[in-house]
Amino acid sequence: MSGINKLELPKYDRKMLSDYIESDYPFITDPMPNLYFTRDPFATIGNCVSMNKMYSVTRGRETIYADYIFNIIQITKIFIEYMIETLNTLLKVETF
Numbered sequence: 001m002s003g004i005n006k007l008e009l010p011k012y013d014r015k016m017l018s019d020y021i022e023s024d025y026p027f028i029t030d031p032m033p034n035l036y037f038t039r040d041p042f043a044t045i046g047n048c049v050s051m052n053k054m055y056s057v058t059r060g061r062e063t064i065y066a067d068y069i070f071n072i073i074q075i076t077k078i079f080i081e082y083m084i085e086t087l088n089t090l091l092k093v094e095t096f
Helices: 057-091
Strands: 027-029 042-045 048-051
Touching (some): 042 057
Antiparallel strands (some): 042 048
16 A cells, blocks of 8 residues: 555545644555565464564554454455345245
């Protein structure tokens, strides 16, 4: 991810006091240069994922991003299973 530049959001809504301080820093969110080539923050073990804490702040954001992705995948899987079960119950379809 290349970060979000202030110029990319012309109608950026200022909500915090720090948002009103003029700064030459061009980003709202910092770039994550290692995101495309990440390998350290997590590993798969069977059907599970091991999340690992990175030392630097920049690398730590990779773990947060990966955690978000894996949680969304799990929530989506649970929702789909629930919907299939509900539809089977409503339609009284027997599964083999």
